[in-house]
Amino acid sequence: MGSRPPSLLLLLTSLLFIWETVRGESSYIIDTVGLKILPESKVQSGTKVTIRCQVSVSFSNISHLEHLFKFLRDDVQIHTANTTEDSVDYEINPARVADSGNYGCLVLVKNKRKASNIKRLDVTGLQTPILHLNNSTPYESEEFKVTCSAPEEKGSLIFNFYQTFRDGQPQWIKQVRSTNNFLETTLTLRHIGDCFLSCDYEINVIAGTSRSNSSNGIQVKVKELNITPDMTIIPNDIYEPDVVEVVCSVRVPLENIEIFLIKDRTVLKRATGKALIHRFVSKATDSGELVCKAEWRNVQKENYKTLTVKEVFSKPQLTLEPVDLFEGDTFRLNCSVKFFVPGMIDPNTFKYTFYKDGAELTSASIYATVANPEHNGNYFCKAEGIRHSSALYKDSQTILVKAKVPVSNPVLSVVGGEMFLGKSFRLICHSHTGTFPIKYTLFGPNGLILNREVSRSEERAIFDIPSITKTSDLNTFLCHARNNPRSPPKIALGQQILKSTSIIEPVSKPKLTVLPGMDVTEGQTINLVCSVQTGSYPINFTWYHQESSRALASLSTNKLKESHSIYNASGKHVGNYYCASTNPANEIKRSDFVTIGVKIAGWKKALIIVFCILLLLTLAVVIALKTRLLRFTRKRTGNLSVKSASTKPERLSLTQAEVIDVANATPSMMGKSVWSDHVSGSESDDQNSSILPEKSEPQYTEVQIRDADPTNAPVKQGTDTVYTEVRNVQQETSGICTAKS
Numbered sequence: 001m002g003s004r005p006p007s008l009l010l011l012l013t014s015l016l017f018i019w020e021t022v023r024g025e026s027s028y029i030i031d032t033v034g035l036k037i038l039p040e041s042k043v044q045s046g047t048k049v050t051i052r053c054q055v056s057v058s059f060s061n062i063s064h065l066e067h068l069f070k071f072l073r074d075d076v077q078i079h080t081a082n083t084t085e086d087s088v089d090y091e092i093n094p095a096r097v098a099d100s101g102n103y104g105c106l107v108l109v110k111n112k113r114k115a116s117n118i119k120r121l122d123v124t125g126l127q128t129p130i131l132h133l134n135n136s137t138p139y140e141s142e143e144f145k146v147t148c149s150a151p152e153e154k155g156s157l158i159f160n161f162y163q164t165f166r167d168g169q170p171q172w173i174k175q176v177r178s179t180n181n182f183l184e185t186t187l188t189l190r191h192i193g194d195c196f197l198s199c200d201y202e203i204n205v206i207a208g209t210s211r212s213n214s215s216n217g218i219q220v221k222v223k224e225l226n227i228t229p230d231m232t233i234i235p236n237d238i239y240e241p242d243v244v245e246v247v248c249s250v251r252v253p254l255e256n257i258e259i260f261l262i263k264d265r266t267v268l269k270r271a272t273g274k275a276l277i278h279r280f281v282s283k284a285t286d287s288g289e290l291v292c293k294a295e296w297r298n299v300q301k302e303n304y305k306t307l308t309v310k311e312v313f314s315k316p317q318l319t320l321e322p323v324d325l326f327e328g329d330t331f332r333l334n335c336s337v338k339f340f341v342p343g344m345i346d347p348n349t350f351k352y353t354f355y356k357d358g359a360e361l362t363s364a365s366i367y368a369t370v371a372n373p374e375h376n377g378n379y380f381c382k383a384e385g386i387r388h389s390s391a392l393y394k395d396s397q398t399i400l401v402k403a404k405v406p407v408s409n410p411v412l413s414v415v416g417g418e419m420f421l422g423k424s425f426r427l428i429c430h431s432h433t434g435t436f437p438i439k440y441t442l443f444g445p446n447g448l449i450l451n452r453e454v455s456r457s458e459e460r461a462i463f464d465i466p467s468i469t470k471t472s473d474l475n476t477f478l479c480h481a482r483n484n485p486r487s488p489p490k491i492a493l494g495q496q497i498l499k500s501t502s503i504i505e506p507v508s509k510p511k512l513t514v515l516p517g518m519d520v521t522e523g524q525t526i527n528l529v530c531s532v533q534t535g536s537y538p539i540n541f542t543w544y545h546q547e548s549s550r551a552l553a554s555l556s557t558n559k560l561k562e563s564h565s566i567y568n569a570s571g572k573h574v575g576n577y578y579c580a581s582t583n584p585a586n587e588i589k590r591s592d593f594v595t596i597g598v599k600i601a602g603w604k605k606a607l608i609i610v611f612c613i614l615l616l617l618t619l620a621v622v623i624a625l626k627t628r629l630l631r632f633t634r635k636r637t638g639n640l641s642v643k644s645a646s647t648k649p650e651r652l653s654l655t656q657a658e659v660i661d662v663a664n665a666t667p668s669m670m671g672k673s674v675w676s677d678h679v680s681g682s683e684s685d686d687q688n689s690s691i692l693p694e695k696s697e698p699q700y701t702e703v704q705i706r707d708a709d710p711t712n713a714p715v716k717q718g719t720d721t722v723y724t725e726v727r728n729v730q731q732e733t734s735g736i737c738t739a740k741s
Contacts, residue, residue: 036050
């Protein structure tokens, strides 16, 4: 197929352009939003006010563009409208002070929004309120209803009520907040006579609080309500158990009036009508102030009188002996009447009854028994007397009987259960049972006396004790525990401490002993024995060589001494030794130094002796050979002075050591005259050492021996050097030197 003609492509392109143009994309923008307050922003109350919001929107390809208008007052939405129009009015007719505020308009177009500027509306002028009463002649303190209203106002109002007397200023009496433009409430007036009531109201706006004018004044006449009750008590002079009659009455006959008889805030009786009558058999406890109170609606009046009931006999007294009671003691309760009115009651008619925890025990004036836990409890007694054939009962006060528990035998113990001799420690003296307080007294050695008093179960009698050096000193401690001064103290002996306490005695100063002795022979075994006289087990012994920075050995044992062995003694073991000891008391004690010397072994001594003997023999042989040689030399030369024609005198120096070397030469070499000449100052090339032939002809040589110059002779330890001058007789003849020690 060939390509499409250009006319067809052009047609398709034109159609596509037309379609895009027809279809188009919608677009819009909110240009402005305006707000107007008509007729103006400040108006009088009752004026018709129009809030107009107008919007300007630019758009394309939108046929019907809707606008959502929202009206706001003080940022609170008050009206909405959805329309295609570009402006909306919100009318306030009539405008009131409550409509004052800051107004604004918000316009929404699809997903876009724009707000207008804020404008303020001020509405001035409040309506004068109207006051109504449902009763203009109330009784004093009687509640009546009042209504204060401002029918034309809007919003939440705060109402105030005032009372005005003739020729006086208004007195505020009540304030109530209402959500409406009227309020109905109740008032109570206590001032008897004429007065005027009025009201006003307040309203809170953004600009502040506005107050209305005062309402109309209504005259009110407050009447006196004479319902104060009269109270009569019969008879005037009252003795128990007389019958007493109390009458409360009111003079004004009113319906639904109530009368109350009250004593100590307890209502004794209530009645409705004109009078209340209350009869009762009097007791001394009935004495006090009686209140007679009359109430009608919310009005109350009251009257007071004091009732006095005289006792015929006094309330019985219950006494306990002894007051400080311990278990096992005999205690006695005595019930008695201390006062009675002669002629009104016969004391011989008194009867007494004892009660324990509300249960009757016995009928008597005295009750005695032995104190024990079963007899603990609350006791009281009751006295009965007869007057005018009437029985009169009176109860005594209640006494709690709780016998104290005697202190048990105390126990002496050391705090922590462990003590160290030579160090201070703490003792506890404690009794497991006994009523507090308990007094503890501790007696110790050297006149020691310490006191402690324990008043609570969590407390302990703890004593700080100075150090003791002997275990036997613990037997001298004694503790007394007492909580009853009438009984001897309970005693704890010091022997208890030994049974319950771990007593640790520090070690004494150790002693270091060397076996077999302080001077030993090489190869022997040295035993270092470290011992102490006293100390608790386990004891730790440590041995030290002063020349070493480390311990030789350490050993823990349950014995008072231990040893450390050094095998194959040698010279390195010479020096000072000591040992240290310690135990759980953690006190380290050191012994004195012991010096050990090591002698040479016997076989080494023998070897040295043999060597010395051989050395002496050698010296003897050397001396003998030297003597023989000198004799032989003198015999052959015959003349010690022989002149040589070819050589000049030469000086030969020999040291004693060289002489010794000559002496050590073998006899065979002596026959051949092997000597080495040390000649100084010779310039001849053929001067050397020569060997004399065994059978050569006698050489005549002059030898001069002279003492060495002390100033030039070198000094060696124990040896002097002898200088000998030798003159050669012949050119090839070697000189023979002799040395003298």
